[in-house]
Amino acid sequence: MSNDSRRDLPLTVILQKLKTMKSLKTSTFMRRVQGLKKKTSELATLCGVDAFMISYGSDQSAIPQTWPENPDEVRRVIKSYQLLQENPKKRRRQKPVAECTQNEKRRKISHAQDDDYLLDSFSSDQLQELLMVIDSKLETVNE
Incomplete structure (x- = not known):
């Protein structure tokens, strides 16, 4: 598409194309986040370890998505990780x-x-x- 033909497009068509591209990016991002949540869940279950995931979208004002979805559980896992960082002697041998x-x-x-x-x-x-x-x-x- 040449520059001249882009100028010929009405503004509404250009805005619609941008909206469609944003929608595709959002749906792709959501599918990937769901896949990551599943992988995190499987890792925690199969290996018997505490795991969590926090995902921020491109819209920084949006609420982050987490696994586990219970915020108290995420805080618990983060706190246990922080305690391990403070006292390396308490670290468990990783499986x-x-x-x-x-x-x-x-x-x-x-x-x-x-x-x-x-x-x-x-x-x-x-x-x-x-x-x-x-x-x-x-x-x-x-x-």
Whole structure:
């Protein structure tokens, strides 16, 4: 688009394009923030550590988004981090990534055992019906 053609555009069209661009940026930013919140939650859960996230948008007057969303919980985690900075002897040994994945494996095994317990409550007829449904799903997947 040349400079001359931009001058030919009415002001309302230019303003509408700017509004659309801002809207796209805002929606992209919100999706990314939601993804970061999810990652922070997963890190805290899988590794058993305190974690928090604070996100400020491009509009500095806006309220920051946090995870956890409870402000008291965010303050608690920040305070515990500050106490660790003041007294390095109280720092816990950080869990290595291998230990975090080991915790995830234990959690999956625990869920599998819970699932086995659920199957024990089914009658033999119900188990046969479930087996037929699973077989039909497998056939569909294999096709």
